[in-house]
Amino acid sequence: MRISGRSALGPTFICICLLISGIVAAAVGTTPRAFGQTASSDQPTVPAPAQAGGVPSQKTSASVNTEAITRDLNQELGLDLNAKTADWRQHLDRLESDLRRPHLRYSELNAYREELQRVRAEIKELANRVPTRLDANKAQLNLLGPAPAAGQPPEPEQIAHNRAELNYRLGLLSAAEAAAKSTDLRIDHLFNTIEDIRRRNFASILLQPIPGVYAYETWSRLPDYIPTALERLRDLVDGWWEGVPDRQEIARIGLEASLLFLVLSFAGWRGVRSLRRWQGEGEPPFWRRASSAAGVVLLRASPVAVPVVFAYAMLATEQRLPDRLDWLFYLTAEMAVIIFTVAALVTTTLAPRARAWRLIPVSDAGAARLCGLIILLAFVYGLTTLLYAITRLVQAPFALTIAVALPSSLLVAGLVVAILRTPVRSENPAAPSMRLFRTVRTVVWTIVAAIVACALAGYLPLARFLAQQLVVTGSILALVYLLLLWVDGFAQSVTDDNAVAGGWLKQRAHLERSRREQLALPLSLLLKLAVLVLSVPFIMLQWGYTWPDIQDWYRQLFFGFHIGNTPVTFGALLASIIVFGLGYAAARLFQGWLDVQVLQPAGISGGVRHSIRTGVGYVGILIAALAAVSYAGFNLSSLAIVAGAFSIGIGFGLQNLVNNFVSGLILLAERPIRVGDLVVVGGEEGYVRKISVRSTEIETFDRAHVLIPNASFVSDKVKNWTLRNSVRRVAISIGTAYACNPRQVREVLLKVARSNPDVLHTPEPVVDLREFGASSLNFILYVFIDHISKTVRVRTDLSMAIFDAFAEAGIEIPFTQTDVNIRNIDRLHQLIADYAAQQQEESPQTSRRRFAKRPAVAD
Template sequence: MPNPLVFFKAALLPLLLVLMLAVQVFAQNPVDYDTWAKQATSAESVVEAESATDTELETLRAGIAKWREQFLAASNVSTPRIDTLQGQIDALGPKPEEGTEEPAELADRRSALNEQMEELRAPLRRAEEAYNRANAIISEIDTIIRERQAAALLELGPSPINPALWPAAIESLLASVNELIVEVEENWASDEKRSQAKAQLPLVLFLLALGLLLMLRGRVWIGGAVKRLRKLTRKGTGVWSFLVSLGQIIVPMVGIIALTLAIFATGMLGERGALLLSAVPGWAMTILGVWWLGDQTFSRMDDVGSLPLDRYRRTEARIDVGILGVLLVAQDVIVKVAAAEEYSIATIAVLKLPIIVLAGIVLFRLGLILRQVGVAQERDNPDTTEAAFRIRMVRLLGQVAMVLAVIGPVMSAIGYANAGEAMIFPTVQTFALLGVLLVLQRFVFDLYALITGRGDEDGDGLLPVLGAFVLTLASLPVLALIWGARVADLTELWARFREGFTFGDTRIAPTDFLTFAIVFVIGYAATRLLQGGLRGSVLPKTKLDIGGQNAIVSGVGYLGIFLAALIAVTATGLDLSSLAIVAGALSVGIGFGLQNIVSNFVSGIILLIERPISEGDWIEVGGTHGTVRSISVRSTRIETFDRYDVIIPNADFVSGRVSNYTRGNALGRIIVPVGVAYGTDTRKVEEVLLRIARFHPLVMLTPAPYVLFKGFGADSMDFEIRAILSDVNEIMGVKTEMNHQIVEAFAKEGFEIPFAQRDVWLRNPETLMQGKGAPQSEAEHVRDDDNKDQSDPVHNPIPSEPNQASSDGDGDGDT
């Protein structure tokens, strides 16, 4: 009796073709809800039966997903007519409360407008209903497929360690090899095939020679080229080495393709041989790519390796990675041969077990190596925190790999072949993906350093970090596919992402935020380019001073950022009017909580407009002297003369007292005091000091410097040099130089620079010596010390008379 499922599948395939054709027609025409209703009903019956294969369900799901996209687009349409009607309804005012009659004219108008609104909104609501139905069908299909995947993953099959299964598996494998050989022998026995092979012999020999040469020597040539390149130049070495190293994949790959073409040209292969040989380039690409990845991640050069490991560990890791690449290919060979020869489940399990066990052993060894990442560096520098997060993640992945490397082979040996295979090979592919990510991130850092001309110490700049972040995000879908996610799962996530969420009467999708970010970034970049052009090309050609130029550049920056944000909001099409009430309520709280920030911001705008201070000015504010280095929105940075920065809020400049010593120009006065001894010719002193002032190159002659005879001090006659400097910033150097010249000139003229002297004399010294007899012997002196009485003038001195010590005060040293 025929199986009814066969007839059902045969009837389902034409239905699916009709669905796909309808989708193509639908994509170019308005929504046909009648056609959709029929196809939705058919899809629901297929889903309810749960008898379709996974491939058929995936095809059905793809068709429904296209319908859903159209419904989503139709439900998001907001026609200007709807907005106009809503404005007209709002203009009529709120609807009267119950029990209150509205004028007949207003009531009729309101009713007519509401009817028109319902007519316009009907297509939108119908699209939303169809969207929900399509979404439900897709959800049911996904549930069925996931349940089947889970059941297949946990399916218990024959145990491959059962010796009774080994003979059949070996016999099947030998039979496949024998059939392959038989196909070659049959072709060789054919005179026609041999004639064709002889005719292609020159081409075959050429391709064989070329292929063997590139395979055997290609990697060696490229490796040598990389070493020579690193010796020739240091600039951009990482970038050029990376690009050249790709030849370690390309050159041998060309050789393998040449060999494959040579074998095909002989015409000696049969159907099985051609099937396997067509897959050889892909397998070779896998092995070469994994080997290259191992060389890049665990480099032989100490300054290139992406992971901090000692040289022995890196060599061991490269070997393990190479073996894993070969095992990946071996596993795929078994899969393809088993599918072509239709091996039994037991035979497949037996053939795969050795590969899974070997992969588990090598994966365990690699996990042990990854647990040693950064250990030597931490031992040598226990306080280092460089790349600590990345190192911890690598170690954690190493531990996870060790666990899976043990559980996977055990599960396969028990009979859970799918579960064991799903633990081992996805883990290997995950390591390969992480290796690619590390290599590409390092390439981004090297490329950034090459373009900007910065050293390795700047590798953690914003742009390379953002590039690494983007690469990480791009790797997440690949990681999901490795661990069993379907392409439909990713497209479903994207559909959910586009769908967004409803906020009031507005549907806000994350793509709106993405659009806002893109538009704002473009506007921000354009603003920075405009600022750079003004600062570097336009403003220097004007007569504006540095402060005015900086003010214009800063103002353009603020205006550009504001316009970029405004245009970005407009580009998303968001209606923010509903947020006006919330914003008004929050503005009061924000005003109190951020009043200091707002005050500083407004003060910063005032500073940029009035420009009482500019970058490079020498100012004093709050007792702090320094040079203005930058004026930002909230604060101003001042570099003191002790070479440290002081951050001062802008409000202090507007509300406080500020002294600007170089505002408008760098002129400033210098005062150099000096004293001479009494009896010196004051006219001569004035002449000498005036000559010193006039002949200094920084002293202005208009107004002319002069010497002030300040007065008669306690120890000297005091003079001051007073002059105007052309650059007051050099006041310390000028004062030092003038002091040197004063000392030299006074020494030449014989002028004395006095210093304070005090002579102390004692009145009635005999009074202080009362009670002091002749010198005593040592014993008597000690005895007296032990028996001091209060009458001892030394230990209990008599208060001295007033003016017992005095000075003549003339500073000339006379008593």
């Protein structure tokens, strides 16, 4: 079995789960309900809320009008603290008593939760009003100063009276705040109690076997039950139809829905052809396939989904359908939306007839087989869900419900097995995605086996629940996976010049491909995080949670909860990160616009342009950081404490980093070096390529990139060849023989220098007779060139021209040589002659001795 490494979950798992939003809507409407359970009586003791209007703990002067203070405070808060806290306490006492009753139904638990939500909203409203008044009250007390200690002269009567009133008001506000916190904790406890009851009810229903699943009496009466159920259904529809006052209106709704179907079908046919058009070479890239897939799915699903939803909405609005008939029409419309939406999705994703537009790499036979099986699975799921609901609507006998639930669970399991056994291919079987794919296959096989075992063992609620979760939860995960694929395609389009996003960023924002690749990574991660966060509620709905539960958790997650006295707000932190990212991106876009539209047309040099760009970037980052910190809820005035702690850290371990940072700012402000300058610092010589926050990048003549700390350019000696201009002096040393005329040598050198087109005439070339050397007269030719980059070429050209000119003029260039002088040359001649005569005398005798020693040779 083979599958492409691009698919993170594997095509088979995607195809198993590919039942998108229609099925999600169906599952939301068919979330398992709890029917009864006894509440637990062992509840922890929660302290009762304090009396907001009670007498505070402070000692109150008899002259203080407590009733007037209480009345004024109630008017400011817009409620009666005593009455409101008493009402809260009564509500919570009643709810605690009700939750101890046995056999609580799902609707009752929802009603209790809504009541708790209402009380919590009132508590939150009061909690938002009290802190500001508490702070103002404390500030007024601070202005009065501390009360006189014992033994000191008493304070004036008016000040003492004001202090007593403020203390009493402070006590009221503190009591109200304590009451709100205590009541809120009590509500949390009641929420947990409701959730415990729900979970126990849910588990008891799922794990309860159905008696008589295989009994003869259950199945023998089915032929009688089916006509009865159909008769009740027909009576339900006929009763509504006979009572319709205006049947022409229903005909008009049907005609409008038919016209809408024809118009959307034609628009979808034209739109799909337009989106699937590719004029480039080869197959369309992945980003093109992913970006067009969303539009193709919408165009293919709309011709059926939109008219069906339109017809149902018009009937429900205009005809005022009875509750049971309204539920029947809703389920029918839902089934149609499910089937055609799934068909549009799988035919677009697998593209059995258009291999070039296939998002998941499977073979043509495998794509066709998977499309058929998945559409059949959607049809079976939608139809069985509708039939199961009809048995409830017409109050059919329980045997008929069993006759629907048992075969439907086994049929769903069989279709999933057929999908699992569909052969697919993979280009890299050892890829990490294949290991994940095998794990997913194992999980799916386990669920299928559990469905079959539970159905055959009589646990039909559990079998139906597992089948529903396999289809619905799997479809949500498949949709999430497809959205992640779309995000990957969008990220690729950002880096591609031929895509709309990439072309716009290149032309408008002037971002090169490398910058766009850097931008694509955080953008794709942010979009993937958003997809995952938004998909979690739909998965939670399938496991028994309700929208109020999910909303409350997300509200706590994104709008803050408390750990002790410390508020934690992940939403604000995430939003601040987004604000910083947007601010940083805006600063980079402004940098590009400023460079292209302002600095370059103004003729500003490259070094100055770079300094301005860098400075604007630092300012933009600072503004983005301050905006992010402020958006996160931090008080900017408290940054002084952070700055103090930061200064201590600088003193101990960050002084070098800060030194380099400040030095970088000095370099940008004073500009002793600029990008493109040729500098010598720290034993390194090269061109300045980049001045960053901490260091400066230098490219040497060997094409090596050296990072030098910015502090070295401020504290050490720096040679900058191009600080003021690019003119450079070139010195060429040359030696001539002593026999040469020095004036002739100077004329020849000046002639050679003046004949070179790269040598400047102002300043003029100069010849310097530097010294009388051991074996030569040493001259130095000084010339000036207009740009330092020509140094090597001009030095080489001048040296070769000097060599040719000296050869033509007969000027000798000496090389290093050593002369040896012998004082008694005649004595040396006599010794050589005596040695030669001695050798001639010894030659005949030596020859005879050598012949005598030669051995005889036998004949």
